[in-house]
Amino acid sequence: GENVEQHPSTLSVQEGDSAVIKCTYSDSASNYFPWYKQELGKRPQLIIDIRSNVGEKKDQRIAVTLNKTAKHFSLHITETQPEDSAVYFCAAIHGSSNTGKLIFGQGTTLQVKP
Amino acid sequence: EAGVTQFPSHSVIEKGQTVTLRCDPISGHDNLYWYRRVMGKEIKFLLHFVKESKQDESGMPNNRFLAERTGGTYSTLKVQPAELEDSGVYFCASSQELGFDEQFFGPGTRLTVL
Numbered sequence: 001g002e003n004v005e006q007h008p009s010t011l012s013v014q015e016g017d018s019a020v021i022k023c024t025y026s027d028s029a030s031n032y033f034p035w036y037k038q039e040l041g042k043r044p045q046l047i048i049d050i051r052s053n054v055g056e057k058k059d060q061r062i063a064v065t066l067n068k069t070a071k072h073f074s075l076h077i078t079e080t081q082p083e084d085s086a087v088y089f090c091a092a093i094h095g096s097s098n099t100g101k102l103i104f105g106q107g108t109t110l111q112v113k114p
Numbered sequence: 115e116a117g118v119t120q121f122p123s124h125s126v127i128e129k130g131q132t133v134t135l136r137c138d139p140i141s142g143h144d145n146l147y148w149y150r151r152v153m154g155k156e157i158k159f160l161l162h163f164v165k166e167s168k169q170d171e172s173g174m175p176n177n178r179f180l181a182e183r184t185g186g187t188y189s190t191l192k193v194q195p196a197e198l199e200d201s202g203v204y205f206c207a208s209s210q211e212l213g214f215d216e217q218f219f220g221p222g223t224r225l226t227v228l
Contacts, residue, residue, distance in 0.1 A: 032214050041223045043117075044157070044205070051214060063118070089157060093213065100145050100212045101170055104157040 002027045004092050006105025016114050019077045021108045025088035026071065030092040033066060033073050036104070038088045047088075048075070080112045117142070118207050118220035126226045132194040135223045139188070139208030146168075147209075147217060148181060148188050152202035160204075163189060164212075175200075196227045 006023045013019050025033075031052035036044040050057045050064045050073065057064050061080075066073040073092075077084055088108045094101040119138045127133050138145045148160040160179070161171040165186035172180070178197070183189040193200055203224050207217040 006156075022142075029206070036219070044219045046216050049214075049216070067180065091157075094159075098141065100147060100162050100209060100217065101159050101172070102147075102149075102157075102217065104149075106156045107154070 003092055004103050004105040006090050006108060008108060010109045012111045015079050015081050017080055019080050019110055021075045021088055024072050025092040032093040034091050035075050036085045036089045049076050082097050084108055084113050085112045118206055118208050118218050120220040120223050122223060126222045128228050129198055130195045135149055135191045135194055135204050137189045137206030137220060140218055142220050143208035145209045147207040148191055149205040150202050198227050201225055201227045
């Protein structure tokens with residue numbers, strides 16, 4: 001069935017280091033891949049997304065890469081700061097853009113140590 | 115602009131009781147989604163409304179769950195009777211369009227069934 005695998009489940013880095021979170025998806029028809037950040041006690045919020053016609057997208061310290069052939073996409077955070085500490089979820093839209101069903105990964109708890 | 119709101123924020127009930135969760139989407143958003151996160155696992159899709167119609171209810175676990183969106187505004191999710199495995203955080207999200215459009219999440223309702 002449709003699923004998204006996310007690794008690692010926990011990640012601890014020193015402030016200033018980079019963090020990478022990886023996801024693989026099973027539905028070859030998926031064409032939209034958002035990343036959500038959930039800080040403790042708050043709601044999940046979209047931080048970046050990528051469409052299947054693009055291989056990479058950057059927004060300041062955050063970048064996402066997509067390899068459609070391998071069904072693999074990754075989140076890269078550079079120069080990490082303590083406020084980056086949160087749970088990060090990758091997701092893939094089920095099927096094509098005519099649906100709204102998001103399939104989420106299991107989440108990665110990122111801890112940035114000052 | 116007010117975000118997605120959910121009520122209550124927490125609910126503790128006994129097995130066999132009934133609970134109703136409410137979601138108010140962002141004004142003007144036709145698409146409303148319910149998701150659930152159970153004990154540190156992935157966020158799982160439950161169902162999707164377009165206005166007052168159920169577009170996709172493939173994620174509803176069983177017939178103890180009933181979702182409604184009368185009038186196409188707010189939505190309710192009723193669990194009757196509640197079981198222990200229903201415990202988790204129930205998120206509501208809304209979007210203006212389908213597919214590539216951002217889904218805005220509410221803060222969630224934490225449901226504990228004892």
